[in-house]
Amino acid sequence: MKKQDMNRDWIATARTLSQALPYLQRYEGATVVIKLGGHAMGSDEAMESFARDVVLMQQVGVKPVIVHGGGPMINKLLADLGIQSEFVNGKRVTDKATVEVVEMVLSGLVNKRIVQAINGQGGRAVGISGKDANLMICEQTNPDLGFVGTPVEMDPSIVQELGEENLIPVIAPVGAGRGGETYNVNGDTAAGAIAGALKADRLLLLTDVSGVKGADGEVLTSLNSQQIRKLTDEGVIAGGMIPKTETALDALAAGVRAVVILDGRAPNACLLELYTEHGAGSLIRDSAPRVTADS
Numbered sequence: 567m568k569k570q571d572m573n574r575d576w577i578a579t580a581r582t583l584s585q586a587l588p589y590l591q592r593y594e595g596a597t598v599v600i601k602l603g604g605h606a607m608g609s610d611e612a613m614e615s616f617a618r619d620v621v622l623m624q625q626v627g628v629k630p631v632i633v634h635g636g637g638p639m640i641n642k643l644l645a646d647l648g649i650q651s652e653f654v655n656g657k658r659v660t661d662k663a664t665v666e667v668v669e670m671v672l673s674g675l676v677n678k679r680i681v682q683a684i685n686g687q688g689g690r691a692v693g694i695s696g697k698d699a700n701l702m703i704c705e706q707t708n709p710d711l712g713f714v715g716t717p718v719e720m721d722p723s724i725v726q727e728l729g730e731e732n733l734i735p736v737i738a739p740v741g742a743g744r745g746g747e748t749y750n751v752n753g754d755t756a757a758g759a760i761a762g763a764l765k766a767d768r769l770l771l772l773t774d775v776s777g778v779k780g781a782d783g784e785v786l787t788s789l790n791s792q793q794i795r796k797l798t799d800e801g802v803i804a805g806g807m808i809p810k811t812e813t814a815l816d817a818l819a820a821g822v823r824a825v826v827i828l829d830g831r832a833p834n835a836c837l838l839e840l841y842t843e844h845g846a847g848s849l850i851r852d853s854a855p856r857v858t859a860d861s
């Protein structure tokens with residue numbers, strides 16, 4: 567690279583940093599719940615980049631809370647074990663053998679991979695599940711789905727206490743039933759319930775598309791609950807996007823200020839969303855269009 571071009575790059579970097587100031591101030595002390603979907607986890611490099619963003623966010627005063635999925639990783643182990651699995655309306659039909667595999671994969675392999683990635687970037691992450699300290703008590707969603715749970719009682723104190731100690735909670739979407747059962751909870755649903763219980767400032771749902779697409783296939787940069795209902799009725803919002811937009815609406819109703827659906831595979835997705843004017847992905851809330859530094 568020529569010296570002149572390098573200077574231009576540095577000037578642009580300095581300008582970006584300087585423009586981030588109002589956003590850094592805006593999010594100081596804010597609770598940001600980030601749901602990392604199985605499809606967004608991708609390569610080790612993508613995981614490393616995600617972990618670096620999370621540690622940086624904490625360094626500048628945000629309280630990050632990570633809730634993860636891991637559907638593709640569960641699929642793999644079930645297939646290796648020869649256990650059949652099917653989904654109904656985006657939820658895995660979960661019998662006794664399946665729920666054991668789900669807990670093993672989510673609370674074990676996936677959870678510890680994220681914990682290790684964050685710690686590798688200089689953070690201090692602690693892996694828990696919805697079972698720990700009664701964070702997420704569940705009831706059966708529908709007898710036809712077996713051990714699939716709906717969160718009915720949340721105690722977010724463990725998450726708040728970890729945050730106060732500058733520890734980063736990494737939460738597997740597995741819940742406890744009142745009768746000692748283990749429940750498999752959709753990752754988006756769990757993230758929404760946790761964000762709602764914390765009254766988080768932001769819920770970021772990281773997935774494998776750039777945001778919610780409209781009928782023309784273009785990503786909508788901001789949308790409200792009315793638009794979501796209309797797009798869902800028209801079948802434009804479908805498949806795995808339905809639990810995400812439903813979660814977004816439930817989280818807003820529970821007191822979360824805004825929800826963003828964005829591409830977790832894009833480099834620095836979380837930083838772009840929080841610290842730049844244009845943000846990233848689709849911002850969902852019920853009032854004004856895009857976020858400004860003081861909203």
Ligand SMILES: Nc1ncnc2c1ncn2[C@@H]1O[C@H](COP(=O)(O)OP(=O)(O)O)[C@@H](O)[C@H]1O
Nearest residue numbers: 603604605773774777778779802803804806807
């Ligand atoms: N209107 C829409 N806009 C964007 N994606 C959509 C839409 N409708 C359905 N989808 C699908 O939803 C998928 C995201 O859900 P999913 O695969 O369950 O994600 P994750 O594993 O990250 O939780 C996208 O890859 C896309 O195929």
Ligand SMILES: CC(=O)N[C@@H](CCC(=O)OP(=O)(O)O)C(=O)O
Nearest residue numbers: 603604635636637657658752753
């Ligand atoms: C009930 C239910 O379907 N649970 C999900 C939990 C994992 C998840 O949600 O993973 P993603 O976010 O990667 O899709 C499952 O068994 O796959």
